[in-house]
Amino acid sequence: MKLGFMSDTHGGFENSVLALELLKDCHQICHIGDVLYHGPRNDIPATYNPKKLVELLKNRTDIIYVRGNCDADVDEMVLEKDLSTKSRVVTFDNYRFYLVHGYEETEEDRIQKAKELGCQVVVSGHTHVKVLKEQDGVILLNPGSTTIPKDGSSSVALFENGQIELWDLESQSVIKALKLTT
Secondary structure, X not given: OEEXXXXXXXXXXXXXXXXXXXXXXXXXXXXXXXXXXOOOOOOOOOOEOHHHHHHHHHOOOOEEEOOOOOOOHHHHXXXXXXOOOOEEEEEEOOEEEEEEOOOOOOHHHHHHHHHHOOOOEEEOOOOOOOEEEEEOOEEEEEOOOOOOOOXXXXXXXXXXXXXXXXXXXXXXXXXEEEEOOO
């Protein structure tokens, strides 16, 4: 079984379609926040179409969300999804993932919280920069942004058989992989 991660779609339709296509075989997809609005610090994405993105996401039952700093009550209303939760723990294939957008706390705080919750992986977004590394006994994952990457390429992440992979959306190829140890 596969678990997918995407973040910071910011209303960009075409790259969200690419992301969901790449993650199509996932049992569950975790959206790490900033779903519809581009935010006041970002340029409007070239493929910005939040209404069309709503229609793409609204009827999907395989996606869970955490609230990002650009998510608002109106986003929750039009998506008809729970965007009120700022963090979640997901257990998948005997691993625990701590999901949080990552704008209210430090990286060290996220690592500490993951340890308190018995999670092996912290998944955050917000920075639009891909991260996959081990730090202080915890795996840190940021799938990057599907729409407004700040490190060159749009991306998502995939977990399967104890391994996390960062995927480039344009080339549909693995950027980096890391095997989890238990």
